[in-house]
Amino acid sequence: MTKTYSKTRVLVECALMIAVGTVLANIKIYTLPNGGSVTLFSMLPFVLISFRHGVKWGLFTGFVNSLLQMLLGFWAPPSPTFWAFAGMILLDYVIAFTALGLACVFAKPFSNRMVGVGVGTAAVCVIRFLCSFLSGVLIWGNLSDGLPAWTYSLGYNASYMLPETILTTVAAVLLARFAPKLFTAE
Numbered sequence: 001m002t003k004t005y006s007k008t009r010v011l012v013e014c015a016l017m018i019a020v021g022t023v024l025a026n027i028k029i030y031t032l033p034n035g036g037s038v039t040l041f042s043m044l045p046f047v048l049i050s051f052r053h054g055v056k057w058g059l060f061t062g063f064v065n066s067l068l069q070m071l072l073g074f075w076a077p078p079s080p081t082f083w084a085f086a087g088m089i090l091l092d093y094v095i096a097f098t099a100l101g102l103a104c105v106f107a108k109p110f111s112n113r114m115v116g117v118g119v120g121t122a123a124v125c126v127i128r129f130l131c132s133f134l135s136g137v138l139i140w141g142n143l144s145d146g147l148p149a150w151t152y153s154l155g156y157n158a159s160y161m162l163p164e165t166i167l168t169t170v171a172a173v174l175l176a177r178f179a180p181k182l183f184t185a186e
Contacts, residue, residue, distance in 0.1 A: 010053050010185075014061040017045035021065055022072070029163075034140065035092070036132065036160040043128070043168045046100035047121050048175075051107070051183040058101025066097035084139050091135035099127040117176040117183065118169055125165035132157040 025042035046065060050058030070093040079085035107120030136153025145152065175182055 010057055013052070014049055014057060014064070017049050017061060018065050018068065021045040022068060025069065030160075032156065032160055034156070036157065038160050038163045038167070041168060041171050043100055043125065043164065044171050044175075046097070047103045047124065047168065047172055048182060050101045050103040050124075051117065051120070052185045055101060055105055058104060059098055060101070062098040062101035063094070065100075066093045066095075069093055069097055079139070088135055088139045091131045091139070096128045096131035099131070100124045102127070113180070113183070114173055114176045118173045121169045121172040122165060125161065125168055129157060129161040129165065132161060 021042050021044075024040050024045070027040040027042075029038040029040065031037035046058065046062050049061045070089065074093075079088065101124075103117075103120035103124045105120070106123035107116030110116035110119060133150075133153050136157055137149045140153065141149030
């Protein structure tokens, strides 16, 4: 296989996974009023790209997905400053979705492939949760209904990210068990 053919094939896989992830992101199990929802495995395609093609392609695919997610469903609260607005874009979209491409990095220390897949997948979901949590504390804190911003953000974001993390991690481990070729580049 030539190098050009190989890069083209990886780009096509990344584009397909972005498309699949976008479709899955629109299949919502439930949606919260101020953003966030439990979807049907919408983070899984980006985790797969990370495992198949490494951190560079995983981050690239996650970044493109973050821009697409922002274009398709961006909702901004009234931001007091430009920096609050920029922080919201970075935390709620760019960093949160790009970080999904790091799954293979967290899996690397584990010799057992399924354990690595489970830890890597859960770790990037936790990073995405932390981005949402920080955004809730720093930017969305005015929606806290009298609660401390960190308490409100923790509860609100955990209400959708915990089920999303569990679903994505279980699906990734099951795929690693029953379709291991999906996790390796050919």
